[in-house]
């Protein structure tokens with residue numbers, strides 16, 4: 658039996674088991690996917706004994722994503738660019754290997770929900786400068802975004818990202834985000850604002866063109882206030898659940914040898930669990 662897990666502290670909130678257990682059942686695989694609550698000070702020991710614990714790999718969630726990258730013996734380009742790992746596996750030589758599937762998950766979902774998001778190559782606005790924002794900038798630029806306006810509460814973090822990604826990324830002040838929406842073809846919320854239990858995202862969409870796409874990577878609640886407001890004024894919206902489902906695909910394939918599909922049934926299964934919380 659192949660076993661994988663999600664490692665976090667706390668880990669109880671993780672939706673990854675819902676997704677991977679669904680696929681295990683769907684594809685009739687003799688495998689298991691567990692939750693592992695691991696304290697930061699125990700992470701190195703836990704990962705050092707991954708094989709002894711019977712695991713072929715793991716997802717990594719907060720607060721371990723950066724530390725897991727440091728502990729991996731082999732790191733791929735996606736994880737290196739993002740500076741964090743969310744997917745681990747033991748390679749054929751048994752060495753701990755790390756990747757990050759957030760860029761893949763975000764772009765695959767955006768392409769699936771709004772394939773013309775870059776039509777006219779208008780500027781995209783990204784809110785946030787944490788790990789998720791870094792993954793999204795990487796994806797948008799690789800897919801041909803001409804210009805990205807980056808706004809973050811702490812301007813210095815946005816400036817560091819702009820420096821890392823080059824002249825296509827321009828930093829704007831957090832307080833200027835409303836008026837800078839004029840002419841944008843895409844708006845992405847990559848902050849944790851709007852998530853259940855966090856502060857709301859305060860934004861006025863008045864200047865945003867009516868045909869722009871609005872994406873939120875927050876998935877709890879599924880319909881955030883941002884998406885609700887965007888939908889009400891006629892913008893197309895892309896929710897965070899799609900990214901969550903797609904980012905799980907590469908890990909499942911590595912651990913269990915089957916490339917799983919993100920289907921409407923899987924989405925309904927996870928959405929029902931989110932709605933129940």
Ligand code: NAP
Nearest residue numbers: 785786787788789790810811847848849856874897900901
């Ligand atoms: P992070 O590294 O902690 O970054 C958090 C971001 O939110 C920072 O830009 C931070 O700004 C901003 N922020 C937090 N509180 C704020 C406030 N009160 N006002 C203004 N800005 C605030 O987190 P992350 O890993 O990038 O994740 C961000 C969100 O994306 C989380 O909600 C996470 O659950 C979600 N996410 C979803 C997926 C998915 O698959 N859908 C994948 C990854 C992450 P400062 O820099 O000023 O602190």
